[in-house]
Amino acid sequence: MITVENLTKSFQHNQNNVVALNGVSMEVPAGAVCGVVGPSGAGKSTLARCIALLEKPDSGAIRVDGTDLVSLGGKALRAARRQIGVVPQGDSLLRQRTAAGNVALPLEAAGMAGPQRRSRVGELLDLVGLTDKASMYPDQLSGGQRQRIAVARALAAKPSVLLADEPTSALDPATTDSVLTVLDRARSELGVTVLVVTHDMAVVRRIADDVAVLEDGKVVEHGKVLDLVAEPGSRISSTLLPETNQAASLKPSATGHDVVAEVVLVGFAAVGALLPEASSRFGVELSILGGGLTRLGETPVAKFRVGLSGERSESALKWMIEHDAHVRRAPVCVDGAAA
Template identity: 50%
Template sequence: MIKIDNLSKRFNGKNGKVTALNDINIEMYDGDIFGIIGMSGAGKSTLLRCITLLERPDSGSIFIDGNDILTLNHQELRKARRKMGVVFQHYNLLMQETVAKNVAFPMEIAGMEKSQIKKRVQELLILVNIDDKADFYPTQLSGGQRQRVAIARALATNPEALLCDEPTSALDALTTKQVLNLLKEINKRLNTTIIIITHEMSAVKAICNKVAVINEGRFVEMGLTKDVFTNPSHDVTKMLLGMEDI
């Protein structure tokens, strides 16, 4: 389970401090596919970066399986980070390395044996249905194929949670559907908790069982996706859903 208590993050702006996250509280349970939605600049990506500690929050706590990762030492933090895989919006692949090497990279960093890495890479490429592209380079792949490589890489160290930052924003409608179906299958087969940061309502509706709406650094609404989408209570949610009576 991922539990966030009273999380806040501020950045230096031209006219002083800018609050990106303001007193965030949320719980995401094992096996959830949890959507976090909001307008551009609402704080979605900052929240993901704080959960993974790519950005360090100014205050609050982030509990992974009951442990506050903000209190861990360097070695403990490295171990905790392996429980989280990240799928970035623009893939972040190593362009000079093959598909297989991209997927192997986090395992090499973790110090796994070569025989284990080779076996795991093959398993993952089969899982994401791109095993025939093992020796290809990212430039030889379509956007959807690159995203599959990114998903396989994020799963390399058997994480308990997969954090996806706008995973379908650069994809066409058909490829988006295929990637979302893949994420749903991974959740079902591996019981991996999936957190999707997005502004695309269709993506959330397609696979997320729960959703939280963020606006100006605060959660303004959260609950079961079917409940929030059927009966939204906040103007921002209604706007995101394209409702007219706001």
């Protein structure tokens, strides 16, 4: 588990003190993938560099499996750094080394014997799906292949934590998917806790269990992705879920319905059956006024703006809430004023 407590970090820039992190606190469960998102300058990369011990914070604590890394020094600090694999932003491979040679680099630095080293490199090339590229040099590989080799190199020393800074930057969608598959396999097959700094919400949608949103050096939203998307007004919800027809937020009578609401459904059972069952059970007409379906990891999630018509519309809506639908009533206007 990664625990960050009240982390602060500032830099001097043009004789001004720039606060990059301002009291950041968050937790990443062991074996989870956490996406760190936010606008440019929010502090995402600084947070990753502090956790990786590449930058020393001004104050606060960074705990990995209960050990406060900030307080370490000497051999203890070097040992802690070996438990954190880093995939830096951009193309970081050594051009004079083959793909296998790049993966082997940290193992050579650790003094691992040749037979063991070759075996470990082979395992990692298989993990990232590039066994057939072992003897190729970086300039012979595509951008996505180079990034997958960088992930393999970061995993060479069997770290418990993997930090990836913008791992899909400038990659096309198909190549992005191959890199994310590798990060997901690191979590699922090796049990590594993965922290991904990204501006691409497709990364969060595809592999993240948790997400932290940074703005101006502060965490403004943090939690499990599937919990946050169900919260009204959540930044993550508005970013990850389909947009609904905002015109449907007018008073229900303007749409020809008795009740208008925004409904978020999470999971196969809810997405597939809840709305038609509510309509049938209460004898109401249910219309989809906007929204759509997406997938977060392996879980289908729907966000719809619905209109209900019939005497038992309110009962149908209440029943949906009781069966784990997340419902927000659309604003209702009465005689031109907000109700």
